[in-house]
Amino acid sequence: MSNGAVAAAAAAAAIANAVKASGVLVNLSPEEFQKVLHRSKDGLVVVSEGGFFSKSYRYLLGYRGFAFYTKSPEPISMPAGIEIVAARQIWIPG
Numbered sequence: 001m002s003n004g005a006v007a008a009a010a011a012a013a014a015i016a017n018a019v020k021a022s023g024v025l026v027n028l029s030p031e032e033f034q035k036v037l038h039r040s041k042d043g044l045v046v047v048s049e050g051g052f053f054s055k056s057y058r059y060l061l062g063y064r065g066f067a068f069y070t071k072s073p074e075p076i077s078m079p080a081g082i083e084i085v086a087a088r089q090i091w092i093p094g
Helices: 003-022 030-039
Strands: 025-027 044-050 056-063 066-072 083-086
Touching: 030 056, 030 066
Parallel strands: 025 066, 044 083
Antiparallel strands: 044 056, 056 066
């Protein structure tokens, strides 16, 4: 097996382990995400901006053992008490 194949296999195994460790990821519409966001008092939201042709905003929130994720064409306003972490990128396994 070549070094490149070994590296690719190691990367695939690392990604598979990360997906297993991340628990349940729930993909919501921006409107449903806001409903969960307003239930989360003193929560932590990870935010990233991206997009090639049009700007999009990605949000990740941990709440009651689940990770909630949404992608929105517009920024989502955060309720008081929510801590925000700006990330370079949020990668969601496909």
